[in-house]
Amino acid sequence: MTGGQEANNTKPRRRTQQERTAQAERALLDAAATLFARRGVERTSLADVGVHAGYSRGLVNHHFGSKAALVERLARDIQEEFVREIISRIDESDDDAVEIIAGMVGDYLNGLVEHEETARAFFVMWSAAIPREAALRPVMAPDDARFRLGVEGVLRNGQKQGSVDPALDPAATALTIVGLLRGVVAQYLVTPATYDLAAAIESSRRFVRRGLSPERQGRE
Amino acid sequence: MTGGQEANNTKPRRRTQQERTAQAERALLDAAATLFARRGVERTSLADVGVHAGYSRGLVNHHFGSKAALVERLARDIQEEFVREIISRIDESDDDAVEIIAGMVGDYLNGLVEHEETARAFFVMWSAAIPREAALRPVMAPDDARFRLGVEGVLRNGQKQGSVDPALDPAATALTIVGLLRGVVAQYLVTPATYDLAAAIESSRRFVRRGLSPERQGRE
Amino acid sequence: MTGGQEANNTKPRRRTQQERTAQAERALLDAAATLFARRGVERTSLADVGVHAGYSRGLVNHHFGSKAALVERLARDIQEEFVREIISRIDESDDDAVEIIAGMVGDYLNGLVEHEETARAFFVMWSAAIPREAALRPVMAPDDARFRLGVEGVLRNGQKQGSVDPALDPAATALTIVGLLRGVVAQYLVTPATYDLAAAIESSRRFVRRGLSPERQGRE
Amino acid sequence: MTGGQEANNTKPRRRTQQERTAQAERALLDAAATLFARRGVERTSLADVGVHAGYSRGLVNHHFGSKAALVERLARDIQEEFVREIISRIDESDDDAVEIIAGMVGDYLNGLVEHEETARAFFVMWSAAIPREAALRPVMAPDDARFRLGVEGVLRNGQKQGSVDPALDPAATALTIVGLLRGVVAQYLVTPATYDLAAAIESSRRFVRRGLSPERQGRE
DNA sequence: GATGAATGAGATTTCATTCAT
DNA sequence: AATGAATGAAATCTCATTCAT
Numbered sequence: 015m016t017g018g019q020e021a022n023n024t025k026p027r028r029r030t031q032q033e034r035t036a037q038a039e040r041a042l043l044d045a046a047a048t049l050f051a052r053r054g055v056e057r058t059s060l061a062d063v064g065v066h067a068g069y070s071r072g073l074v075n076h077h078f079g080s081k082a083a084l085v086e087r088l089a090r091d092i093q094e095e096f097v098r099e100i101i102s103r104i105d106e107s108d109d110d111a112v113e114i115i116a117g118m119v120g121d122y123l124n125g126l127v128e129h130e131e132t133a134r135a136f137f138v139m140w141s142a143a144i145p146r147e148a149a150l151r152p153v154m155a156p157d158d159a160r161f162r163l164g165v166e167g168v169l170r171n172g173q174k175q176g177s178v179d180p181a182l183d184p185a186a187t188a189l190t191i192v193g194l195l196r197g198v199v200a201q202y203l204v205t206p207a208t209y210d211l212a213a214a215i216e217s218s219r220r221f222v223r224r225g226l227s228p229e230r231q232g233r234e
Numbered sequence: 235m236t237g238g239q240e241a242n243n244t245k246p247r248r249r250t251q252q253e254r255t256a257q258a259e260r261a262l263l264d265a266a267a268t269l270f271a272r273r274g275v276e277r278t279s280l281a282d283v284g285v286h287a288g289y290s291r292g293l294v295n296h297h298f299g300s301k302a303a304l305v306e307r308l309a310r311d312i313q314e315e316f317v318r319e320i321i322s323r324i325d326e327s328d329d330d331a332v333e334i335i336a337g338m339v340g341d342y343l344n345g346l347v348e349h350e351e352t353a354r355a356f357f358v359m360w361s362a363a364i365p366r367e368a369a370l371r372p373v374m375a376p377d378d379a380r381f382r383l384g385v386e387g388v389l390r391n392g393q394k395q396g397s398v399d400p401a402l403d404p405a406a407t408a409l410t411i412v413g414l415l416r417g418v419v420a421q422y423l424v425t426p427a428t429y430d431l432a433a434a435i436e437s438s439r440r441f442v443r444r445g446l447s448p449e450r451q452g453r454e
Numbered sequence: 455m456t457g458g459q460e461a462n463n464t465k466p467r468r469r470t471q472q473e474r475t476a477q478a479e480r481a482l483l484d485a486a487a488t489l490f491a492r493r494g495v496e497r498t499s500l501a502d503v504g505v506h507a508g509y510s511r512g513l514v515n516h517h518f519g520s521k522a523a524l525v526e527r528l529a530r531d532i533q534e535e536f537v538r539e540i541i542s543r544i545d546e547s548d549d550d551a552v553e554i555i556a557g558m559v560g561d562y563l564n565g566l567v568e569h570e571e572t573a574r575a576f577f578v579m580w581s582a583a584i585p586r587e588a589a590l591r592p593v594m595a596p597d598d599a600r601f602r603l604g605v606e607g608v609l610r611n612g613q614k615q616g617s618v619d620p621a622l623d624p625a626a627t628a629l630t631i632v633g634l635l636r637g638v639v640a641q642y643l644v645t646p647a648t649y650d651l652a653a654a655i656e657s658s659r660r661f662v663r664r665g666l667s668p669e670r671q672g673r674e
Numbered sequence: 675m676t677g678g679q680e681a682n683n684t685k686p687r688r689r690t691q692q693e694r695t696a697q698a699e700r701a702l703l704d705a706a707a708t709l710f711a712r713r714g715v716e717r718t719s720l721a722d723v724g725v726h727a728g729y730s731r732g733l734v735n736h737h738f739g740s741k742a743a744l745v746e747r748l749a750r751d752i753q754e755e756f757v758r759e760i761i762s763r764i765d766e767s768d769d770d771a772v773e774i775i776a777g778m779v780g781d782y783l784n785g786l787v788e789h790e791e792t793a794r795a796f797f798v799m800w801s802a803a804i805p806r807e808a809a810l811r812p813v814m815a816p817d818d819a820r821f822r823l824g825v826e827g828v829l830r831n832g833q834k835q836g837s838v839d840p841a842l843d844p845a846a847t848a849l850t851i852v853g854l855l856r857g858v859v860a861q862y863l864v865t866p867a868t869y870d871l872a873a874a875i876e877s878s879r880r881f882v883r884r885g886l887s888p889e890r891q892g893r894e
Numbered sequence: 895g896a897t898g899a900a901t902g903a904g905a906t907t908t909c910a911t912t913c914a915t
Numbered sequence: 916a917a918t919g920a921a922t923g924a925a926a927t928c929t930c931a932t933t934c935a936t
Binding site: 691694695698724729730731732733736737 | 895896897898899
């Protein structure tokens, strides 16, 4: 499989060690995500993670040092991947601000189905930050803020360009939009059976479009 | 069941026993809520709950039988209290549907500050239902559904009365509204510091009013 | 067995719980001493202690909370018992200071055989305080000091009464005497086979009597 | 054995390999001594030793095969060095037996300060032989015996020459002297703060001189 | 010779649960 | 009703050792 590459390498030894580490860590993180999604963080043991990844009971500690470090690493990895994707889409888009946000709402909710396990794992870790003395708070809170700030930036642009109502408080509005997304997804994760995702996306977009639009409405 | 005895009051000792039980259970449930809010369900031991309630290490098992039973009981208690309050407000209201929902949004978010500990405990238990094999799922999911159904009912009424856009899917819209509430609260619970609650309420209400309104808008 | 006593007790319930605790703790401490003497502190697991005491694996933690607490408690218990015995003998004695010390040397070394297991357990814990960052240091060091101070007091009395050379530094001399005892015992514990205890006692007493005596000697 | 090769120096690479091995082992043994003195044998991991020596986690096993082998090797090295020094001093001395012993007492105790870390490491390993089933017993016990035999030899010489009381049991007396040294040092290692070493040396020498001397004393 | 990835045994500790009082 | 002694399962973490590179 990688034989040809090895033949070309002058230091195949070093390369392979690095590869082994990277491969093992990837397998461990994937296994952790699967098991967190299935049973939650607390009910997943490090031994389970190691064995589910196809290795031994002790490998998680060997690579990550502690359970907390594993959780933190996984949370950051998912966040980064997710934020990178969202931001790249926003940057590439030629739409006005409202359509960028509406598009993001659709992407976010559609992505839920495609990456349900990852989403579930992320929400499991995110909600583990709710207790006041939660160890994960300092890890998850900054990410929340970053997501909100990204949305806020789009809103401010939209206000400059006129597509977003200038009367809106951008920070509070970003918070509402992120809240809407998080809450809709969380409900899906808790009660997937009774859920019409397409309709939920439609409805969420309507709320966002109307909530942001500067146009007059009879009632306000 | 015990009504006859109570009426006669011939055995005051029996009465006292009942009161003692009720009082102890109340104290235990309050202690559990406090500790769940502080450290989460898994990191709270039954001994902690008993001692924090002013009793002994073993009393939780004596009264509730198991940790799962305690959690379930607390979750149901908070839910019932909460749903009762919301529904009574909706029933008493003379407003049209949109204002009922907008009012509920305000009450819900304002109540957060007043009963933060209870809210935190509830969200801790609710989010414990996110893992696919979570034991709490069967407890929390029906409540989610009930809450959505309540909102859905208001929306259908509003559609009959004309205050809510008849083109809306009431189920999906209810889901969006409940999602918005849950998500906004969850963010508050994770990152309270960076949070302007009044602005969040204002923004949430705007989204709800505009999202529900039947009036034409330029963009759609 | 204790039935007759229970019949007389007005509060047999409370009494019995206390007895159970006391009995279990005694059994656990005895088992710990036996196993520490046999394998050392680090190689003795708490599970071993519980099972060897006739209870379960988890009981040590139930009663003492941690391994460190068990070790500390056992060390203090042995120390107290030992110091109490030594001091009571000194107080009861009518001998002059030199003979009190010489007698103590004999008692100490003879006691070694009679309570070898306890002595071995104590020396195991005492020597665990030698590493610079040893957790047991703060526990063992004060006891060493107390023992030396007791001897020092006897020496000062002897100097007042004339039986101990007034030129001696009482603190340094106490240190030497305690060192002699500790070192002779430690050798016995490390190499019991090649050991003539009676001769060692004889020799140690000679050193002490001559070392303390004020009489002139040709060489000095 | 390898002298021929070294002389020819035709294979400098071989020479370098040997040097590298010797250098690495020296570094590993030094690191082990430092860490044993700091935290004890059981709480020092082989990885710590390797890294503290400036190498990798796995090097101790590579060179010594097992932790037990490392400990044994270090114990023997320190012993040999120490015994060699003591014996060479005794051999070189022209003093009579009593002064040889008294000089050794001074050297031993003074050396403590100069080589405190080595001394601490040695006492850590020596006291690890106190538990009855200690793995280190067979390593440390013979050394104790050798030290005592050395002292015993000096005493027998002294008895022949008349400087040591012929009534003394040489073996028991050697045991007492070695015990005194070990015990005084051990106390220093456990409670260095409250310690006047100069006074302790003075006192120890007095005990030895008087204990060995054949001169008459009023009291005996 | 040297590194460090991987294993798996074992230790401490926590804790839900059972049961005697 | 209430206490808390006792059990034993399970989890995290450490670490000596083996082995591939």
